[in-house]
Amino acid sequence: MFYYNCKHETGSYTMNANDEEKSPFFKSWSYWYALVIIFLAILIIFFYFFTKHFS
């Protein structure tokens, strides 16, 4: 969880950046983030074996 302070016409305030809108397909955005990172890891592993196989 992270917060930040902003000065605005109405004065200083603190906003919670985790006031999220509902994510599509999954229960929360965390699943989307995990999907992106896991997919990257799978790609790197695939590329590793691809490099090995054809070198």
Added chain:
Amino acid sequence: MSRPDWIVLITTLVGIIVYGLLKSRTSKNLDGYFLSDRSVPWYIVLLSIMGTQASAVTFLSAPGQAYTDGMRFVQYYFGLPIAMVVLCITFVPVFHKLRIYTAYEFLEKRFDVKTRTLTSFLFLLQRGLSTGISISAPSIILSSLLGWDIMWTNIFMGGLLIIYTVTGGAKAVAYTQQLQLIIVFGGMIMAGYMVVHLLPQHIGFFDALHVGGKAGKLNVITTGFKNNNFNWNDRYNLLSGVIGGFFLALSYFGTDQSQVGRYLTAKSERESKLGLLLNGLVKVPMQFLILLIGVMVFAFYQYHEEPVFFNQSQLKVLENSKYKDSLYALQNEYDKAEVLKVKEMNVISAADKSSNEFRQAQSALQSIANQKELTKKTIRRWLGDKEVHGDSNDTNYIFLRFVVDYLPKGLVGLLIAVIFLAAWGSVAAALNSLASATIVDFHKRFSKKELTPNNEYVLSKWYTFLWGIFCVIVAQLAYNIGNSLIEAVNVLGSLFYGVILGVFLVAFYMKKVGGHAVFISAVIVELLVISIHVLNQKGIVNLSFLWLNVVGATGVIFLSWIMNTFFIDRNKKAGRNLPV
């Protein structure tokens, strides 16, 4: 170019301009002009951010880079998906909730006006110059390859898009990018199919992969370690790609208005996030496939005669120099070796791997490859001669040379249109963002005269037009830069991106640090980054440009923390208790 090629090229370009004009209807205020009334769905956001990032150079240089250096360039994008996740957690919610027009507006709300002005100025400087280079890079290649006049090519490459960018603002930019990207991908898929189709009948896709692999072109993953030491000057490896690429992508997508302006057009925070995360999923495979086309072109040239130098205009330069006679002799020898190479490659494909014939052909090919390498080195050395003043790098010409020489009529026109459209997509977004930063962060911010929404709308159109003219002029001036222009653009970005990112990271994560500390830190670290780059150019320091982003961002964070501690202490002693 043949008549069908011209018809395809002109029809495609005119079609895009007309489509852009048809999509130009927006509200006549800043929200409508720069943010498309915040009404764009996620799939347009996705295509728009992809179209903004993928310039003409992406499609020209990447296959050439795979041809010469292999596929390791793909590692440069490994940090991008991680950056998309961080953006969605940190930047996007803040930008949406504050309903800002430019990323730099947030910095005034968080720090002060000088920090906002500094970062916005650095953005204008960097984006203005790099957009000019983005126009000139494909123009130089097309004018050299097809004999077009460079000035007119620059005007068509950077000027025609001004028509719909000025008229329709962000909405026209986003919707044309969608159509442009569909045509670009269609063209690249057709080129990929054709290169495999043009291979000899007995050579299939997987055989071509093996040919590329044997020549070291399928080096997708490299560690950057040599003799147990990490090479900091190695540009593309796993570590620099994940860490350096992460900082570069976070900075580019989080703090560069040309990208921030794209996802701020989304109708909700959810649509922005979805567009960015899907970009994180598709970018690496897309880049992999573009590079793979380069490897297929490499395989193709193993069974066909490869030009001694892909940029033929440079051979003409040598023909008019003191090397004229030596060039003829060298070319003659090279052509003979190429005929022999094709013959031996066919022997290898047909022969049994354990046969003597196979082994003899293999050893003949090895000696031909050595001879070729020597010939190419000699030509590059001649072109690098101060008296000749040539361009010794032909990487950017490889793919288009293949297209022009071997693809059927009509498809050549389509692929040249692809180059134009890719350039238009990124340049249009850049012009829109340059105009938005100019009016929102400077004109509107510092003007004492109250502007009506209609005044702002008209002024925004003028700024878009003027930035368009500026970028075409820069493109014309950049004509003499030469060498690999994709790297010139990336290096230029790395000089500023890291520092700007550092300022934003301090804004988000170090709530005690105030405006003075971050401003002074940013100025000092920017000078440090430029100094490191100059020392690198002189060979005193060995550091690849991707690491400059890391130095810039971490430098600002660290120095801000030090400065803040110093100022807080001083303020406390002076009886003040203000954040600085």
